[in-house]
Amino acid sequence: MTSSSGVPSNTCLADLAPIWRDHLLAELALSPHTVESYWLDIRNFFSFQSRLAERPTQGEGHEPDAQEIFLYMAWLRAQRVAASTLARRLSALRSFFAFAVEEKALQNNPVALHENPRLPRYLPEALNREEMRSLLAVPKLDNKNGYRDRCILELLYAAGLRVSELSQLTVDGLDLQRGLVRVFGKGAKERLAPLHGLMRQLLDTYCKQWRPLFNPLGKQLFVNHSGRELTRQYIWKMVKKYALLSGVRCAISPHTFRHSFATHLLEGGADLRVVQMLLGHADISATEIYTHVQTERLRALHHQFHPRNRM
Structure with a gap:
């Protein structure tokens, strides 16, 4: 069985990622800089997945759940990742998993209920x-x-x-x-x-x-x-x-x-x-x-x- 765009429903998430990247560039017309940042965010998440000791038999790109997303965000906070970076990575995951659901490679979006971290409002610096x-x-x-x-x-x-x-x-x-x-x-x-x-x-x-x-x-x-x-x-x-x-x-x-x-x-x-x-x-x-x-x-x-x- 395939999705509307021809992606097999049993496609591994890691294999779906390059298709999603092309989708961001060609169909959503996001800037190359934004797409590259999102791509690195997804690769970072896949790297985290492969390190999870609780699931040693599951490789990179296996189907995640809401708890795994929570663990990932906690892992990032433990590394003192800036709130703006946390928000962007969560946005990248939300976009990718929404695409995976649309392509029938995933049943539910595990990020759907996660709220973005509250970002501080900095006054912009301006020259006089x-x-x-x-x-x-x-x-x-x-x-x-x-x-x-x-x-x-x-x-x-x-x-x-x-x-x-x-x-x-x-x-x-x-x-x-x-x-x-x-x-x-x-x-x-x-x-x-x-x-x-x-x-x-x-x-x-x-x-x-x-x-x-x-x-x-x-x-x-x-x-x-x-x-x-x-x-x-x-x-x-x-x-x-x-x-x-x-x-x-x-x-x-x-x-x-x-x-x-x-x-x-x-x-x-x-x-x-x-x-x-x-x-x-x-x-x-x-x-x-x-x-x-x-x-x-x-x-x-x-x-x-x-x-x-x-x-």
Whole structure:
């Protein structure tokens, strides 16, 4: 007997895992980075299964139950695995076992009743406007590397992009006449991000004058010396290099530009819903971590305009 997708019902879970990985990429359109993390999470669980002394005869990928999932989570906590990692691994298991049930390789999802660990809400780190101005001014505009890097830093801040979104931008996705760039976010969700005037000028010059000097092999907007797409790791290292040169001493990453983008918009009076759309957040709750900015602004306005504050 086979499932609707042609998988035999007696398929071992370990053998089903590569099919599930392809399903995440091709049908759910998850990012390669997310799929790779989920894949490593599932391999970690299979490794735990093979170590269970209580079931020495059962190999990797045997059918688990709710108790085994509980033991696995306890094992991870004993290793002091971060709550965010626990939540992701539980999410990966939930996805995989749901797929296994759908493919008739498993009767029940053993993770269905497990709740994700409660995650702390950290306030995002953001640079102030002067720090951002200093950092953006570091790359030199008289050579191809400096001009490319300046465009990258400016674009991270101008559009609030994730590093994965920036590395996947293409020349075809630019509409400099209208001041828009096509961005593919999490789950391949598409949005159009507006660009300010300076950003449009920088990108126009980069595309016409500097990008051709890299001899690009494809349509990626930003490429390396070999003409290939820049890696996320390169962008991380580049951001840290320029932060050090600018004198910014706080911990910084490409995501800091995204946090600064949202924070400065809210400080300037932007609505939280507008910022949600610009960031590409599917749920407003993801944007609500920035509400402390609005709270401070409302407090200042209250102090400035309430008549009893003037007495």
